[in-house]
Amino acid sequence: MPAIIRMENLTKKFGNFVAVDHLNLEVEEGEILGLLGPNGAGKTTTILMLATVIRPTEGTAYVRDYDVRKNPDKVRELLGIAFQEPKMLWVSTPWDIVNWHAKVCGLSTSERKQRVKEVLEALDMWDYRRRNVHALSGGMRKRVELAKVLIQRPKIAIVDEPTAQIDIVGKHKIWRMLKELCEQGTTMILATNELYEADVLSDRVAIMHKGKLLVCDTPKKLKDSIVGGDVVEIQFEADPSPKIVEKLKQFKEVVKVVKSKSSMLRLYLNKVEEVVPKIMGVLMKDGASVSSIRMSEPSLDDVFAHYTGLTLEEAQKEGG
Ligand SMILES: Nc1ncnc2c1ncn2[C@@H]1O[C@H](COP(=O)(O)OP(=O)(O)OP(=O)(O)O)[C@@H](O)[C@H]1O
Ligand SMILES: [Mg+2]
Numbered sequence: 001m002p003a004i005i006r007m008e009n010l011t012k013k014f015g016n017f018v019a020v021d022h023l024n025l026e027v028e029e030g031e032i033l034g035l036l037g038p039n040g041a042g043k044t045t046t047i048l049m050l051a052t053v054i055r056p057t058e059g060t061a062y063v064r065d066y067d068v069r070k071n072p073d074k075v076r077e078l079l080g081i082a083f084q085e086p087k088m089l090w091v092s093t094p095w096d097i098v099n100w101h102a103k104v105c106g107l108s109t110s111e112r113k114q115r116v117k118e119v120l121e122a123l124d125m126w127d128y129r130r131r132n133v134h135a136l137s138g139g140m141r142k143r144v145e146l147a148k149v150l151i152q153r154p155k156i157a158i159v160d161e162p163t164a165q166i167d168i169v170g171k172h173k174i175w176r177m178l179k180e181l182c183e184q185g186t187t188m189i190l191a192t193n194e195l196y197e198a199d200v201l202s203d204r205v206a207i208m209h210k211g212k213l214l215v216c217d218t219p220k221k222l223k224d225s226i227v228g229g230d231v232v233e234i235q236f237e238a239d240p241s242p243k244i245v246e247k248l249k250q251f252k253e254v255v256k257v258v259k260s261k262s263s264m265l266r267l268y269l270n271k272v273e274e275v276v277p278k279i280m281g282v283l284m285k286d287g288a289s290v291s292s293i294r295m296s297e298p299s300l301d302d303v304f305a306h307y308t309g310l311t312l313e314e315a316q317k318e319g320g
Contacts, residue, residue: 004029004156004187005050009059012045019045021211022059027156027189032182033216034202035191036300038308042211043191044084047158050189051081063156080154084161084191086145088133094120094144095129101148119150122177124170138165143174150177157181160191175201195300205300207307214307222303228255229298229306230272232279236263237289247282251275272297 003026010023020042027033035043048054050061052072060067066074088097098120102112120126123143128136133144142165149157162178163171178201182188192198198205199219206216215222223229234240240263248267249257253275256268269275272295283290 002029003027005061005063005189007046007050007059007061010046010049010056010061011058012042012049012054013057018211020049020056023208023211023213025206025213025216027187028203029187030182030185031203032178032188032190032201034198034205035189035208036193036195036198036205036304037208038193040210041193041208043193043208044160045211046208047081047160047189047191050075051079051158052076078155079158080149080152080156081158082145082149082160082162084164086141088141088144090132090134092133093130094125094133094136094140094147097133097144098147098151102151105152107151115151119147122150122173123147124173139167139170142166143170146174146177150181153181153184154186157186157188158191159188161193162190163192163194163197171197195304199300207304209308219300219303222300223298224270226298226302226306227270228268229302230269231296232267232269232272232276233292233294234265234267234279234283234290235292235294236265237291239263240265240288241286244282244286244288247286248279251278 005027007023007025010020011018012020023046035046037043045054049056050063050068052068052075055069060069063075063078068075095116099112099116102116107115117126120129123146125140125143125147128140133141136144142162146159146162149159159178163174166174175197178188190198190201202219204216204218205222207214217225245257245259245265248254248265251269253271254267254269258266260266276295
């Protein structure tokens with residue numbers, strides 16, 4: 001797939017402070033690229049440069065072949081953006097905002113009428129369509145912001161923390177809608193600091209920290225890249241024989257075997273899905289009595305901690 005967005009040494013300084021630091025990253029046509037990072041990592045600043053809201057200090061980005069510095073108007077034609085902090089005129093209502101946006105995007109009157117209703121209903125905002133926006137809750141305001149992108153169906157959608165402040169039922173609905181949008185041909189950049197959101201939606205995840213790109217790959221590959229990140233716990237009926245322990249240590253994927261009290265072995269390994277059948281083979285051959293086996297893969301939390309060197313708690317503190 002060709003790249004639809006190319007960032008080349010994209011950099012933003014605010015005074016002496018480097019918010020985005022020589023970012024080189026490509027977004028492929030049709031993919032959802034998750035931009036993940038703790039508070040202050042530079043996600044929003046990156047997005048605002050792509051959306052031509054702020055100018056890069058150094059380097060640039062190309063959307064299709066348009067340079068964000070030289071052809072901002074062309075870039076804007078291809079983009080739809082849902083901002084992290086929607087700025088809304090306090091005199092308007094959700095219906096006015098979304099209808100106006102649909103008009104700007106060139107939808108005909110009849111099309112507009114139907115689509116505005118559809119989208120506001122899908123976002124559970126139809127009943128609030130006449131409410132003054134200052135009387136909306138934070139989550140409702142986010143929904144109105146997202147409605148703009150869903151109405152527009154842009155070639156490239158940029159969504160910044162799309163489900164922050166939104167309740168859990170709403171989150172699932174919105175994730176489904178964003179996926180559907182991409183199935184219809186939209187390419188998406190999703191900035192989030194919610195690891196689960198990045199995991200379920202993204203084809204690839206780019207992890208940023210302090211303005212720099214640390215790593216970018218599919219969630220699966222990122223998880224697999226953590227050596228010994230998978231864990232298998234085997235609970236034996238009685239202490240396993242040293243022979244079994246030795247045999248389990250022989251597998252090249254097994255990084256560490258830890259024997260714990262109450263006849264349990266904990267194995268740290270790679271590629272859990274490939275090794276478990278082999279482990280079962282060893283246990284059966286030796287006639288070991290096993291009462292349970294539990295396995296877990298690393299989550300994106302582990303990936304995040306691995307690459308940023310921060311636990312989530314520390315990351316949140318750091319962003320402060
Ligand atoms: N207009 C500005 N002037 C000065 N500093 C800024 C400005 N905008 C952003 N910054 C700083 O740049 C850094 C990156 O901010 P940015 O909003 O891009 O982070 P983020 O990754 O989107 O974080 P969050 O998860 O909190 O949304 C932060 O340290 C922020 O304080
Ligand atoms: Mg942000």
